[in-house]
Amino acid sequence: MGHIDHFSSGALTPVLAYVMSCVGASLGLLCTSRARALTGWARVAWFTLAAVSIGGTGIWVMHFVAMLGFSVEGTPIRYDVPQTVLSLLVSITVVAAGLITAATGNGGYRRLAVGGLLTGGGVAVMHYMGMYAMNMHGHLSYAPATVAASVVIAVVAATAALWFALNVRGPLATTGAALVMGIAVCGMHYTGMASLSATVQTSTAPVTGAQASNFIAPLITGISLFTVITLFVVALSPTEDELREDADFDERLDRLSRGRQGRHAGTPGR
Secondary structure (H helix, E strand, C coil), rough: CEECCCCCCCCHHHHHHHHHHHHHHHHHHHHHHHCCCCCCCHHHHHEEEEEHHHHHHHHHHHHHHHCCCCCECCCEEECCCCHHHHHHHHHHHHHHHHHHHHHCCHHHHHHHHHHHHHHHHHHHHHHHHHHEEECCCCCEECCCCHHHHHHHHHHHHHHHHHHHHHCCCHHHHHHHHHHHHHHHHHHHHHHHHEHHHHHHHHCCCCCCCCCHHHHHHHHHHHHHHHHHHHHHHHHCCCCCHHHHHHHHEEEEEEHHHHHHHHHHHHHCCC
């Protein structure tokens, strides 16, 4: 058995992972608040930004930042790049599907539950896909009960995240919701990691794949650019209340215009 260390870099990786999860969650909540007040392609665009923020930054990046502190005594660890990228796409896709499911139609708790189950199950799949992408001298085993607990946490966390995304309003409430979502996502991750045990085999052959540290530069560059651009877009865009006020104003103008047209049509000619 190989000794597993989840915190080989000390408190740095869990703290940074939590921060990234909160940043992604807060951005996602801000984007979703815009989507709630819009229709058509504008709504789809904001939901897409929300899914990338929550699924990409808040969940996937959090996972791999935390994995920078993961080590197994007696073997190097490498990552299969295509499988790792696929796990990113899965994370973004399931968050988008959950948001759209929970937000469309009449909404309600049934759609929220379906969206939470879909998103939470997908997040769990993403987590274990990321783990499956690891290569090492030996193999990892999982305790079924702890795996099941991590899936339950993922579903509950995803349902809570969707509820926050569709109901929370205001900067203070958004900040508080993002902090709670960060705790939930990190809790799911480390619960899943607690299910691990490693069997190491002695070998001198190189382990194929990329080092975890190789993800740092692309992550920092990509996420920094995405965060800055998204914050810039959010800062320049109207708030949810402003969008609703504009929509109400346009609707009143439209009703007034139709009323005038109706009166002119009903006026007999001279």
